[in-house]
Amino acid sequence: MTVICWFRRVLRLDDHPALVAAAAEGPVVPLVILDPAEARDHPASAMRQALSLPLLDQALQGRGSRLIVRRGSPAQVLQAMARETGAATVHASEGFPFASDEGLADAVAKSGAVLHLHPLADLVPRASVLTGSGGVYKVFSPFWKALRKVDIAPPLPAPKLAAPPDWPANDGTDWPEARAAMNHGWDGVARHVRAGEDETHARLEEFLDGRLPDYKQHRDFPWRPKATTGLADALAVGEISARRIWARLQPDFQSGTKGADHFLSELAWREFARELMHAFPRLERDCWREEWAAFPWKSDNDDAEAWRRGQTGVDIVDAGMREMFATGQMHNRVRMVTASYLTKHLLTDWRVGLDWFARCLTDWDAASNAMNWQWVSGCGPDASPFFRVFNPDGQGDRFDGGGAYRDHWLKPDAPGARDFAAAAPRSWGIDLNRHAVRAISLADGRARALTAYQQLRERA
Ligand SMILES: Cc1cc2nc3c(=O)[nH]c(=O)nc-3n(C[C@H](O)[C@H](O)[C@H](O)COP(=O)(O)OP(=O)(O)OC[C@H]3O[C@@H](n4cnc5c(N)ncnc54)[C@H](O)[C@@H]3O)c2cc1C
Missing domain, CATH: 3.40.50.620 (HUPs)
Incomplete structure (x- = not known):
């Protein structure tokens, strides 16, 4: 039947x-x-x-x-x-x-x-890697240590398929509502997508063909070509399974190839996010640490709108926000910096940023997005301490020393800036020659964030 x-x-x-x-x-x-x-x-x-x-x-x-x-x-x-x-x-x-x-x-x-x-x-069934007392791991390192000891089930080969006697009607693969919601950004973003199961396996092989040993050193630099796999979007739409990637990496992992351990630990962060969200289904909406419900984050506001539009006047932040809008992707280091700037310097609620990422990312993953936003903003279980405020200019200089990444998205004649302007809605009034004025100086933004944090601690 x-x-x-x-x-x-x-x-x-x-x-x-x-x-x-x-x-x-x-x-x-x-x-x-x-x-x-x-x-x-x-x-x-x-x-x-x-x-x-x-x-x-x-x-x-x-x-x-x-x-x-x-x-x-x-x-x-x-x-x-x-x-x-x-x-x-x-x-x-x-x-x-x-x-x-x-x-x-x-x-x-x-x-x-x-x-x-x-x-x-996924690598493991949910709630199968637990602490000695049967709880969910709240800190990544012990989770990773435990995961490494688990036997990960081997991936299943594709089955033989029999066709039914009659095929039901087919609406076709066009998704008009998605096209409408992407507005005129569709074609631009589509240029940056390498879709399909075969293509995804090819991408993994390209990465393993010589790039793995430098993964740890190069992965934080947004202008390093292909330093990371770029597989997050394929994982998010299921063109490849985490188990398949794990199995493919095993020879390198077992023989101690440089980079293999670190790469698999990043894949484990994706698994960790799922464990956290499974244990705490409101991870996208509520702070994991209850006391953070009282933190005086601002709701949506004009500064956050400038952030969304890549118009904050902070170069690395604007470059990242433009990259995401024009390509559907943003480098991990830059995600951390843009998220930190929104939640700390602009004192804006992490959920405002989470929602925007969830609209714009081709690799949107509810669990990874939520865990990382809570990590950056300090309210997650294994979070970056709030008082460690990234200096975005310093981060730009450190990870984009020559400025090539920022130039690509900010210089009026650069291809990235032009792609961004073409993708942006007309109502945004993007003028590539105008350099936005910062809403607050980095020093004042940092001081304001730390004062708010201090008040939260005093109340707790
Ligand atoms: C604020 C913020 C929001 C994020 N939102 C998402 C999201 O919606 N979807 C998403 O897949 N990732 C998200 N990430 C994590 C990370 O930025 C991306 O997974 C990474 O940029 C993907 O690039 P890659 O495939 O080249 O990664 P690689 O470096 O090649 O890593 C391999 C895989 O490991 C996983 N991985 C790596 N880093 C992380 C991480 N920090 N958290 C979870 N998994 C990770 C991804 O599945 C990735 O494809 C977010 C990070 C931040 C700071």
């Missing part, structure tokens, strides 16, 4: 537990649902998924199958698809950490079918 496999954010054939389970039951209808609400809240991430779909369809066709795409809310589409195909079973991955599964099983049951949810192929 026909079975539905809803791909969700697992846009691959390799190491796909839901697909393996579906294929073992009978002919599979591979399904993707384009949800207008998702496109509205996370347009760059939706766009990133949309770019992957034609390639997923190609890969399926290469195996005698094809991709069926439907637009609408997941519960309604699943119900309709189960009825149309007569499928008794729907297999899918769990929505965590991106989406809720609430109501889905009931919707499917109304069509007489059963929904089976499978865990994502």
